[in-house]
Amino acid sequence: xxxxAVYTTLLEDEITRxxxxxxxxxxxxxxxYFMQLGGKRMRPILTFLGAExxxxxxxxxxxxxxxVEVFHNFTLIHDDIMDEAPLRRAKETVHTKWNQNIAxxxxxxxxxxxxxxLAKQDPKHLADLLNVFNRTAQEVCEGQQMDMDFESRSxxxxxxxxxxxxxxxxxxxxxxxxxxxxxxxxxxxxxxHLYDFGQHLGIAFQIQDDILDxxxxxxxxxxxxxxxxxxxxxxxxxxxARELAxxxxxxxxxRLETEQDLIxxxxxxxxxxxxxxxxxxCEIEMQKHYDFAMNSxxxxxxxxxxxxxxxxxADFLMQREN
Amino acid sequence: xxxxAVYTTLLEDEITRxxxxxxxxxxxxxxxYFMQLGGKRMRPILTFLGAExxxxxxxxxxxxxxxVEVFHNFTLIHDDIMDEAPLRRAKETVHTKWNQNIAxxxxxxxxxxxxxxLAKQDPKHLADLLNVFNRTAQEVCEGQQMDMDFESRSxxxxxxxxxxxxxxxxxxxxxxxxxxxxxxxxxxxxxxHLYDFGQHLGIAFQIQDDILDxxxxxxxxxxxxxxxxxxxxxxxxxxxARELAxxxxxxxxxRLETEQDLIxxxxxxxxxxxxxxxxxxCEIEMQKHYDFAMNSxxxxxxxxxxxxxxxxxADFLMQREN
Numbered sequence: 001x002x003x004x005a006v007y008t009t010l011l012e013d014e015i016t017r018x019x020x021x022x023x024x025x026x027x028x029x030x031x032x033y034f035m036q037l038g039g040k041r042m043r044p045i046l047t048f049l050g051a052e053x054x055x056x057x058x059x060x061x062x063x064x065x066x067x068v069e070v071f072h073n074f075t076l077i078h079d080d081i082m083d084e085a086p087l088r089r090a091k092e093t094v095h096t097k098w099n100q101n102i103a104x105x106x107x108x109x110x111x112x113x114x115x116x117x118l119a120k121q122d123p124k125h126l127a128d129l130l131n132v133f134n135r136t137a138q139e140v141c142e143g144q145q146m147d148m149d150f151e152s153r154s155x156x157x158x159x160x161x162x163x164x165x166x167x168x169x170x171x172x173x174x175x176x177x178x179x180x181x182x183x184x185x186x187x188x189x190x191x192x193h194l195y196d197f198g199q200h201l202g203i204a205f206q207i208q209d210d211i212l213d214x215x216x217x218x219x220x221x222x223x224x225x226x227x228x229x230x231x232x233x234x235x236x237x238x239x240x241a242r243e244l245a246x247x248x249x250x251x252x253x254x255r256l257e258t259e260q261d262l263i264x265x266x267x268x269x270x271x272x273x274x275x276x277x278x279x280x281x282c283e284i285e286m287q288k289h290y291d292f293a294m295n296s297x298x299x300x301x302x303x304x305x306x307x308x309x310x311x312x313x314a315d316f317l318m319q320r321e322n
Numbered sequence: 323x324x325x326x327a328v329y330t331t332l333l334e335d336e337i338t339r340x341x342x343x344x345x346x347x348x349x350x351x352x353x354x355y356f357m358q359l360g361g362k363r364m365r366p367i368l369t370f371l372g373a374e375x376x377x378x379x380x381x382x383x384x385x386x387x388x389x390v391e392v393f394h395n396f397t398l399i400h401d402d403i404m405d406e407a408p409l410r411r412a413k414e415t416v417h418t419k420w421n422q423n424i425a426x427x428x429x430x431x432x433x434x435x436x437x438x439x440l441a442k443q444d445p446k447h448l449a450d451l452l453n454v455f456n457r458t459a460q461e462v463c464e465g466q467q468m469d470m471d472f473e474s475r476s477x478x479x480x481x482x483x484x485x486x487x488x489x490x491x492x493x494x495x496x497x498x499x500x501x502x503x504x505x506x507x508x509x510x511x512x513x514x515h516l517y518d519f520g521q522h523l524g525i526a527f528q529i530q531d532d533i534l535d536x537x538x539x540x541x542x543x544x545x546x547x548x549x550x551x552x553x554x555x556x557x558x559x560x561x562x563a564r565e566l567a568x569x570x571x572x573x574x575x576x577r578l579e580t581e582q583d584l585i586x587x588x589x590x591x592x593x594x595x596x597x598x599x600x601x602x603x604c605e606i607e608m609q610k611h612y613d614f615a616m617n618s619x620x621x622x623x624x625x626x627x628x629x630x631x632x633x634x635x636a637d638f639l640m641q642r643e644n
Contacts, residue, residue: 027467082423101404109463112456119452127445134438141431145349
């Protein structure tokens, strides 16, 4: 999608101009650093597209778009602490480069910044914007808590897993789109359809993430293939495999969890997941959410030509190999 | 102030009714626990009084009042992590009773709750409410960062210290009052005077805190007298003493910092601070902010009888011994 460059250029420019105060430098330097680490800026682009779908220019939703991106970065700073992650986008995380207290507090003030940006939109939309934004922020926290809880649980169900990724990552995509639609004064029905489109596209995208982690072409994949398997992470692939495996295959899965030769572990798990039918089951689940998303988009009451950007974006997201 | 009981009864009732979801329990149980730990509920009472000053009933600002209290509790949960505090109001802190990750995340979701409550006020006031609330939230984070920075600095000035307590604690008192005034549709001038009243009363209260920590009657004081001295904390007393001490007294202050006999350390520091004139200097500084506060209140354009509750509250706050 060549057109995305127009959006990202505008966004990077606006992000550079976010006016964090000079002092206290231990509070604001981490934010200047972290906000410049890059990323796809997918969420604010969704806010632009959500507005444009209803004929409103992207400039009219710039503050809401930035608000979503800033909120997303706040969650990353705090998640990195909780996950004890040393790196983010191949650079040091805030708690590594500074310290944990600074990461907690600069995250907090970045969260405030998200609300300050949202409050720059026209007051007449503010109650609706806040309503969607607050609910989403709460859900993202719930998703992160579920994810942490799952680490120490052995009985996570597939429904719980889908609910976790819905809350942790997908609702924010729906929210980003809906904020654009709110400012464009779309109908409540159209707002809901657009939100559903974003949410289910997000779930499909996350399932694809799980699949790619094990089945991506190592030449094209940005990180180590099989990382989730090596960490014995409960992904949809893993849960589907456990659900579908026969007694012999369960034994094999158990044995592979403690396999010390990591290259062998990844290769054999990949083959086993395929044999069990876990890969295909995940692809079916992914397709289900993708279809739901496209069907939601279809129901929105605007001309088909207005939907082309969102269709192109969905195609782009689902055809990636990195 | 007997009348305060009416406000606190209403507040405790409303706080009990804050509807935190059942799951994820690791996210919401800590909030049910922490919000019930009590406290003076001074900030939401200020929001009530800020509205009543302009003839508006407290029920009309209940959501804004709760929002301020919830925000305050969010900051306490995160501050307790940063300060590694095991106890809060004689009960375990969230990160001690659960763990640090849960304290970060449940703090985050409590912060969201503050915005959800604020957004329950009439949409016509929302932009103004958010404007004051967001600025204050940002300042409170700045104050906490300054406080942490001071721990590793030996050259903190008195102006910096006053600015730190202004940001960390006093702006929220001004904000609490102003939120009430906004919903009561007070004039911009009156809002500013009321904010100034709260802010300077807050600074006076914090300075009194510093003084009481060393000079309170141990029989009446709720915690150990001299705690700040034992921890070699940079309080206004300490900074004033350093500013006013002669060469011999500086030597004595240095020696006392490493004194191992804590009873002796507290007693001798108390006498030395008095001899140096630090206590009286702090009392003068406290009185200056108290007078500024009362003068700001005086300038508000409402009948004197409407101001009686705020005057009584100020007297109550400044005559405490615990």
